[in-house]
Amino acid sequence: MKSLFKLVLVLGLFNGLYSCQNDSGTTITEDRPYDEVYLEDIAEIEDFLDTHYVTVDADYNTTFTQIPDGGTQTPISDMPELEFKEVDLHDITYKVYYLNLREGSGENITRVDSSYVSYKGFSFAKTTVDEVDTYTQTVFDSKQSPVWLSLDEVIRGWTEIIPRFKTGTFSAMADGSISFDNFGAGVIFIPSGLAYFSSGTLTIPSYSPLIFNFKLHNLRRRDHDRDGILSMYEYGPDFDADAIDTDGDERPDYIDVDDDGDGVLTTVERSFTYLDGSETKTGYYPYNGALIDDPSTPYDDTKGIPSCSDDYTTPTRLRRHLDPSCRN
Incomplete structure (x- = not known):
């Protein structure tokens, strides 16, 4: 069984293997070019979409069946639920197809959040006998009970597509279990360059495109650098672009404890002091202030992290933790 998590190479191994002979005479095989493999992958995926139909049950589980000769079933490629996203990586513009079976009714998830998902993953292979093509589907991983997966730590195909869906609702049952409803549900068809590529x-198999049926039940916002600012705010407004790196130190803001590189920690720059009776205490401005002030607190809850000129509310203000000329 293979995890969705990215494969981590042991320190000291080559990230890109090349053909050579080591001292023991073992041949190391060079990875195939990404562009060459992608052309094969996308042809296989599109052929699968053209030759199969999908059955979806009441809980959004899917079954893919090859259309027989003369069959009248609607191929996946003709379904209005089929969409795609283009992803630029490896000097290639990948096309990632996905079925939007249900968008979901809850919150939008971002690529730096944790997802609570159930899923089934499988590979597929085509064999031709007497000019008749037959597809074999092999399930390699299945989680029918939801698990937590951080979207910045899984294969790239998931990172790109899951944020196009929303979470659902849930309720506690009398037996102590949780029932989920209105969750986002779909299927992703992932080229190997956005999955496991040469790792088999x-x-x-190596260089295998993959299919995942998934359900997005819930999410958890993350704060990677524990500076009190959610990673979704520090990544930047465009989640299809690279994360913002304010100080250019090659550490994106969401994993940088000093975002503007001024030598003052972000947590310090979002702090303030206030009087609670006769006692001086330290508080921390949230990224955005509350809509309504809580009268039970001895400070103004509507204030978010201010600019150097003490602007606490303008959405486009340059907050002081991102301004190296500003000192707390």
Whole structure:
């Protein structure tokens, strides 16, 4: 069984392998070019979409069946639910197809959040006998009970597509279990360059495009650098672009404890002092202030992290933790 998580190479191994002979005479095989593999992958994926139809049950589980000769079933490629996203990576513009079976009714998730998902992943392979093509589908991983997956730590195909869906609702049952409803549900068809590429297992061949049926039940906002500002705010407004790196130190703001590189920690720059009776205490401005002030607190809850000129509310203000000329 293969995890969705990215494969981490052991320190000291080559990230890109090349053909050579080591001292023991073992041949190391060079990875195939990404563009060459992608052309094969996208052809296989589109052929699968043209030759299969999907059955969706009441809980949004899917079954893919090859259309027989003369069959009248609607191929996946003709379904209005089929969409795609273009992803630029490896000097290639990948096309990632996905079925939007249900968008979901809850919150939008971002690529730096944790997702609470159930899923089934499988590979597929085509064989041709007497000019008749037959597809074999192999399930390599399945989580019918939801699990937490951080979207910046999984294969790239998930990182790109899951944020196009929303969470749902949930309620506690009498037996102590949780029932989920109105969740986002879909299917992703992922080229190998956005999955495991040359890394193969007994159930996932090298350079294999993959299919995942998924359900997005819930989310958890993350604060990667623990500076009190959610990573979704520090990443930047465009989640299809690279994360913002304010000080240019090659550490994006959401994993940088000093975002503007001025030598003052972000947590310090968002702090303030206030009097609670006769006692002086330290508080921390949120990224955005509350809509309504809480009268039970001895400070103004509507104030977010201010600019150097003490602007606490303008959405486009340059907050002081991003301004190296500003000192707390």
